[in-house]
């Protein structure tokens with residue numbers, strides 16, 4: 003069996019985790035948290051990193067910390083994981099959706115401006131599968147209309163846009179450290195920003211909104227317990243030491259797949275390179291020309307024990323949002339095709355080159 007993801011934990015993970023056990027520092031009070039936050043923030047080039055329990059929690063905190071609330075509109079891609087849309091809806095704000103670009107699979111930046119209204123407060127970009135969003139036009143729109151920028155860089159550790167780190171663009175940016183990301187803490191996430199007040203607010207919201215200076219157990223607003231444990235941070239520190247190696251490996255696997263599959267009839271691949279970035283291949287995805295071809299291919303790969311995952315499902319077609327009366331009669335043809343006909347093949351860091359070659363062979367068959 004070749005699973006879609008196997009993590010790579012071959013550095014100082016065991017050593018640092020053992021230190022947690024031996025010293026008894028296992029909660030969020032332990033010393034690895036601050037160290038992981040500082041090193042990750044330094045890597046991305048940001049002043050503050052605020053570690054939390056997962057990437058979706060990071061989005062909850064980010065949206066609330068920016069004081070987005072009832073009726074505010076946030077422009078975002080329809081083709082993404084549910085996390086950002088969920089965080090927006092949970093504060094009473096409204097996600098306003100945009101279709102994808104057919105070659106990068108990211109939000110089509112040329113369609114954003116038409117969606118801006120007097121209620122628009124922010125643009126939320128999600129870098130999808132390995133290529134960054136074309137940030138320059140987005141930054142210009144944020145400036146022109148005085149909008150906040152939220153950056154979901156959950157899949158982009160170490161990727162750059164015109165040589166600048168992804169995760170360094172947003173007024174607030176987030177990362178995830180789920181086991182299929184470039185570095186993992188099992189479960190985990192981090193919020194990044196440069197603004198001191200915003201960072202303090204995020205720290206407060208992740209910690210039940212305890213008042214930093216007031217009497218403990220008296221609360222003036224609601225937050226969450228989204229704290230990261232010292233054990234997760236121990237993993238994170240060890241993984242961060244390997245991030246550059248992980249990126250080289252991801253790109254190598256991505257390039258092998260790309261070279262092996264770019265002429266495969268009936269399938270489209272994400273762009274290998276744009277004028278602002280080279281794909282980091284968080285996952286290696288294929289989009290079949292038809293839904294039947296996609297289903298049949300996935301089934302045949304399963305028969306030879308090769309794991310696949312379907313692509314994200316569009317936000318405007320989520321039953322949970324449709325039942326709330328959101329996105330009625332909205333259609334986004336490019337994103338819908340990605341969602342219906344797209345799947346990705348094994349692309350984890352634990353994958354061997356022989357396994358990549360085997361997957362290519364089977365796909366060609």
Ligand SMILES: *Cc1c(COP(=O)(O)O)cnc(C)c1O
Nearest residue numbers: 056057058083085156157178180
């Ligand atoms: C993984 C991911 C998340 C969520 O992170 P979790 O840690 O799994 O909660 C959010 N956004 C994107 C784009 C992701 O890929």
